[in-house]
Structure formats: structure tokens, C-alpha cells
Amino acid sequence: MAHILILGGGAAGLAAALAAAQAAPAARVTVLERNPKVGKKLLATGNGRCNLDNTAIAPEKYFTADPAALRPLLAAVDAAAPLAWFEQLGLYTRTDEAGRVYPYSNQAADVLALLELHLQRHKVQLRTGCTVSTLRQSKGGYAVQFANPEGDMESLRADAVICAMGGAAGPQFGTDGFGTRFAAACGGQMRPLYPCLTALQCAKPNKSLAGIRAKAAARLLDGDRVLAEEMGEVQFTDYGLSGICIMQLSGLLAPGRRLRDPVVELDLFPELSEIDLTRLLARHAIQTASDTLAGFWTGLLNVKLGYALWEAANMPNNRSVKQMQPLARTAKHWRFEGLTPCGWRQAQTTGGGLALTEVEPTFQFKGCPGLYFVGETLDCAGSCGGFNLHWAFGSGLAAGRDAAKHLCSRKR
Numbered sequence: 001m002a003h004i005l006i007l008g009g010g011a012a013g014l015a016a017a018l019a020a021a022q023a024a025p026a027a028r029v030t031v032l033e034r035n036p037k038v039g040k041k042l043l044a045t046g047n048g049r050c051n052l053d054n055t056a057i058a059p060e061k062y063f064t065a066d067p068a069a070l071r072p073l074l075a076a077v078d079a080a081a082p083l084a085w086f087e088q089l090g091l092y093t094r095t096d097e098a099g100r101v102y103p104y105s106n107q108a109a110d111v112l113a114l115l116e117l118h119l120q121r122h123k124v125q126l127r128t129g130c131t132v133s134t135l136r137q138s139k140g141g142y143a144v145q146f147a148n149p150e151g152d153m154e155s156l157r158a159d160a161v162i163c164a165m166g167g168a169a170g171p172q173f174g175t176d177g178f179g180t181r182f183a184a185a186c187g188g189q190m191r192p193l194y195p196c197l198t199a200l201q202c203a204k205p206n207k208s209l210a211g212i213r214a215k216a217a218a219r220l221l222d223g224d225r226v227l228a229e230e231m232g233e234v235q236f237t238d239y240g241l242s243g244i245c246i247m248q249l250s251g252l253l254a255p256g257r258r259l260r261d262p263v264v265e266l267d268l269f270p271e272l273s274e275i276d277l278t279r280l281l282a283r284h285a286i287q288t289a290s291d292t293l294a295g296f297w298t299g300l301l302n303v304k305l306g307y308a309l310w311e312a313a314n315m316p317n318n319r320s321v322k323q324m325q326p327l328a329r330t331a332k333h334w335r336f337e338g339l340t341p342c343g344w345r346q347a348q349t350t351g352g353g354l355a356l357t358e359v360e361p362t363f364q365f366k367g368c369p370g371l372y373f374v375g376e377t378l379d380c381a382g383s384c385g386g387f388n389l390h391w392a393f394g395s396g397l398a399a400g401r402d403a404a405k406h407l408c409s410r411k412r
Contacts, residue, residue, distance in 0.1 A: 045108055054100055141370060194341065263337050
């Protein structure tokens with residue numbers, strides 16, 4: 001019996017397994033997963049709500065060292081139509097005002113349960129607690145060696161192998177970068193790994209602001225050049241800055257970009273010009289007529305945030321109406337320097353990995369018929385908002401269906 005083997009039981013691996021079983025019902029399909037259960041990281045996506053897609057999929061929403069190679073691969077992911085596939089499985093979804101797609105129940109557990117239900121119906125074998133060690137060509141196919149839950153070594157032969165073992169982000173979910181190391185061991189050209197979609201450490205964090213959140217426009221600059229701007233809620237931490245808009249900017253700190261002097265600049269009043277903000281602050285000072293700085297910030301900003309902004313602007317102790325311009329300028333251009341992305345534990349996804357130029361639009365490894373790499377193993381990291389799961393599910397579907405075609409072509 002023809003055999004398709006999937007390495008990794010995350011979003012990409014489970015999609016690949018089910019797609020392969022649907023397209024080749026006579027084939028044997030097996031999933032090897034390192035964790036005691038499949039889908040551990042999937043359960044944590046979207047804060048447990050599983051933001052599984054987005055209506056604004058575009059190449060510009062992804063970080064990669066090979067933008068030209070991304071376009072045909074992303075087109076293949078789009079053609080795989082993950083949302084339509086989930087609808088056929090029985091998943092009802094809803095879309096919020098930002099284009100983020102969630103299961104209607106708001107439960108990631110429901111997405112996993114639905115996948116497991118259909119995998120069982122298609123007789124896909126899920127083997128958990130299995131740690132893959134080697135892969136080699138064997139009799140026109142591949143032989144994979146792995147340690148089973150008891151620690152004994154086993155070997156499985158397969159006609160097609162789909163590698164979906166993830167990257168290095170989120171070691172608390174059982175990932176340790178083995179997927180990308182495995183891709184390198186298979187002879188693939190690799191792009192340097194880096195934590196992507198993560199918080200940023202700053203050289204001089206203001207620890208008194210830890211836990212405070214504020215709506216702002218966040219800009220990433222290299223010197224005086226603006227690289228990107230994101231709107232959203234910024235979270236101040238004892239080490240620096242966090243929040244979705246900050247995480248989005250972190251993807252631009254990839255090793256290959258070689259930024260000379262990266263700086264995050266916050267605009268706490270993005271709807272006002274600097275002139276209008278100066279007038280607002282002057283008017284507010286008259287309206288409050290307070291003897292304390294806390295009184296001045298009432299109705300404008302969190303008091304601790306106001307104190308820190310006042311200090312950053314080098315404002316004098318007296319609140320003269322004529323001296324509000326420096327405060328307005330700082331509120332519009334509050335700079336945070338000495339940026340360092342936080343580590344793998346806080347990263348939502350892995351930047352870098354197997355170069356996109358190493359795979360066909362079907363996600364088949366070039367020169368190795370029947371061998372595929374999908375999901376986070378590849379050098380493609382999406383922005384926050386469902387872009388990564390769109391890539392994971394879609395690349396898994398495309399590879400699974402092509403693996404089934406590979407079996408048919410071998411029979412012919």
C-alpha cells in the first residue's frame with residue numbers, strides 16, 4: 001500500500017495529512033508528532049480563539065528574504081483555499097472589522113477537534129511522542145528513523161514525506177527549531193533564523209510604566225528614515241515595548257536587513273498635528289488649572305505615562321501655557337532606542353528557515369520527488385492577524401494534494 005508520511009502534527013501537518021487522505025483514499029497516511037498530543041500550538045493561536053485566516057492576504061504581509069520566490073508559493077496557498085476547505089469540513093466562521101477570521105465559537109479547540117474528527121474518518125494514523133532523527137532515500141521513496149514514546153528506535157518507509165515540524169518560536173509548545181535543522185540536514189539552503197512577531201527590549205526601559213497600555217502610532221526608523229508604521233495598542237513593559245503593533249515592527253529587524261540605528265517612535269496623539277496638540281495641551285492647562293502634574297494629565301493620559309512623557313520632554317516644574325510645544329513634540333515623536341527583539345519564548349513565529357527558492361510552487365523540495373517542506377519550516381513569517389495560519393494550512397493542503405498526485409504518477 002502506498003504510504004504518505006507527515007512529520008509534525010501542527011496546523012500545516014494536520015492539513016497536509018487530511019488533504020492527502022482526501023485526495024488518495026487508498027493510501028496509508030501517518031503523522032509523527034513529537035508532543036504527547038497534536039495541535040498544541042494551534043490551541044494557543046489568537047489567544048485561544050484561533051485567528052485562522054485574514055481577508056487581506058497579500059505578499060506585503062509576509063517577511064522573507066526572497067520576496068520574488070514568495071509570490072508563486074503564496075498564489076499556490078491561496079489556490080488551496082483553506083477557508084473553503086474548512087467550510088466543507090463543517091467549520092462556521094466569522095470575520096471581524098479588521099478582516100481577521102475566527103471560528104464562530106471563538107474556540108481554537110473546536111478547530112482542532114474538527115480536524116481530528118475528519119482525520120479519524122479518513123483513517124489517518126496519529127502517532128504522538130515520536131522524535132524524528134533521520135531521513136534518507138530508500139527504494140524510490142524515503143525511510144524515516146524516529147524514537148517512539150518508549151525510547152526505542154523505529155523506521156518507516158514512505159513514498160512521499162511532508163516535513164511540517166515548525167521552527168524555533170514557542171519552545172513552550174514543544175518546538176525547538178528541529179524542523180529547520182532537519183531542512184538543513186536535507187541539504188537545503190537556509191536563511192538565518194530570528195524571533196519574529198515578538199516584543200522589543202529597549203536600552204533604557206522605564207520600569208515604572210510596566211503594564212500600562214496606550215493607543216498610539218508606532219513607527220520603526222533607521223536613523224531618520226521611516227521603515228514602517230503600525231497603529232494599535234502599545235503595551236509598556238519593564239524591559240521595553242510590546243503589543244501587536246510593536247510585534248509587527250519586530251519582523252523588520254531580520255538579520256539580513258542590517259539596520260544601522262533602529263528606533264521605535266511613538267505618537268500618542270496620532271489624530272492631531274503637532275500644532276493642534278500644542279494648542280490642546282495649552283488649553284487643557286488652563287481648563288484644569290491644577291497645582292499638580294497629576295491634575296494636568298487628568299482626562300488625557302495615564303498619570304504615570306504623563307509623568308514619563310513630561311520627563312522625556314525635559315519640561316520644567318511649572319506648567320506655563322507658553323511651554324507646551326516641547327511636550328507636544330515629544331508626545332508625537334517619543335523615541336525608544338537600543339532595540340533588541342525578545343527571545344524565542346515570546347515570539348509568535350519563526351523568521352528565516354529553508355529558502356523559498358528551494359521548493360517548487362507545490363512545496364516539493366527541488367530535485368527530490370515526493371519530499372515536501374511546509375509551514376514554519378520555510379523562510380516565510382506572516383504579520384499578526386491570521387496570516388501565519390493561512391500560510392500553514394494552505395501550504396499543508398497544497399503539499400498533501402500534490403503528494404497524492406505523486407503517488408498516482410508513480411503508479412503510472
